[in-house]
Amino acid sequence: MEQNVIPTILQAMEKKDQVTLMHLSKVQQFINLMIPKLTEKNIISEEDIADLWTSAILHDVGKIFIVDDLLKENKPLDQSQMKNIREHSMKGYNFLRLQNISHKILSAVKYHHERWDGKTSGQYPGYPEGLRGFDIPLYARIIQIADSFDAMVAYRPYKGKKSIWCALKEIREYSGTQFDPYISQLFIDSISSCGLSLM
Template sequence: MSTRTSKEIIQLLSDLEPRRPSSSDRFRAVLEIGKLCASSLGLREYQREVTKQIRKLIACEHAFLFRLDEDSGQMFRECPLNDGRKWQRYDYKINPKNYIGECVHSQNATEVSVSPTDLRFRKLDDTLQSLVTKDAWLLPLINKGEVIGVLMVANSNESGFTPDDLEILELCSGQLAIALNSYNLVEQISKQFHQTVLAMADAIGKKDTYTGGHTKRVAHFAEMIAKEMDLAFEDMRDLRLAAVLHDVGKIGIEDAILKKKAPLTDEEFVVMRNHPAIGYAILGHIKSLSNVIDGMRYHHERPDGKGYPYGLKGEDIPIIASIISVADTFDAMISTRPYRKGLSPMVAWQEILDYSGTQFDCRVVEAFDRWFKKSKMYRNQDFGQKRKAS
């Protein structure tokens, strides 16, 4: 793919038919796409903005970005649902018998036959089939000779996509490939870092068998509660990691206390209560994990200010920490320890409800209640009334 100067791009744009966006508008759109490549936007925000600029650039109704999933070897696209807090993912096999595969294997712009009788068209997901009604093209996003993504444009607002449109899109596809490769590298580094952090959490599990199993259960309970709260994608991602790491500070607690098979003394409990602060001392310098670390650091705080180790109250406690607090306490109550038998899930559920607004965030308790009543642990519909009457 050739690299053109700004002067050459302006000349190309000025030669376009007057019925299309003006050459100056198009040039501004090209520059904006270039700026987006160097921006600090997250991948999904970048995808949203760059497809918007492409729609302006060639006057079409739709633009879609497909990415290569290196683990599965498939292409996928994501689209926002409702207010954009959640995203739907669609996967596509890279097969020469479908349009995505044809574009990837040929490494050339591929025209889509918009026809319900075309088997290749029917292999697109139902959403795409309903949106792509006139004409469409696929362009490969190539980095170092490998296709790492595909750009799709559809439904020209004019009489169809012109050779000039495609030439401009090829110019932009080079920029998109560079940006997509940068995001992929960041994602790889992030995955490696997360694996390192999770290994640290696993080390806690090996040091204390209870803590290891407890961590996995808390992560599960926290995710179930968060789903009931319709937590945004980014917050859900941070919550999962924070829940796994919530007890990482216990790595700094001596074994005599951590593995004690009897209730802790007051002095020992003071030491144990410091594990969130120890966790912060270990991971607090990692700025990219600020939300995760807040969830870990404040999961023993309470709305009434009687929590530890910082005594935060009310809205000062991050929602992620409040979710982990409920999940952590619930699992602690139902788990059997050497010095006591665990409570039944029904009793633990009622305890959580009883301390809503004091020990636990009301919003989180409401979500926990909704989830618990859907779970297999919920048995007796009249349990709460009988317990209060006794």
């Protein structure tokens, strides 16, 4: 049933901001590359795959409700702008819970910016609730890594872009603080094994 609303939501996203739509698609592709290892290690089951894909393609849907000027800003955002943009996870959750979307997908959307260490201060604070470790739902922990990786390797006028290998090094560096250490390693292994085809 939820599949029926997804094309409509993505069309709205395309009208709002094509950069975010592209990001959603890239995150879904990176997660696709993780699926063999996620299933092989029994982290997810075959039945989870469709929900994980859906979570990936919807995770930033709350950006539909963020003002255009902020989404399309070409300079680094100030603190008040960051505060506004960080509302996208709750806005996405509040919007999707009015649709017929499963609880697992809703949780992924709501919590994909939480940090493994539960830290809620600094340049990259966890939000919206400061959950930590295994309190963060599994799909959110998976998406957070693919999401951060795409943010590093995608070009933005205000930050350039990192190479795949440099971005993987950062995922390793923040494994255990920002990211779930086990899923981080699995992500690094999955992307490394097909890294050349991503370049």
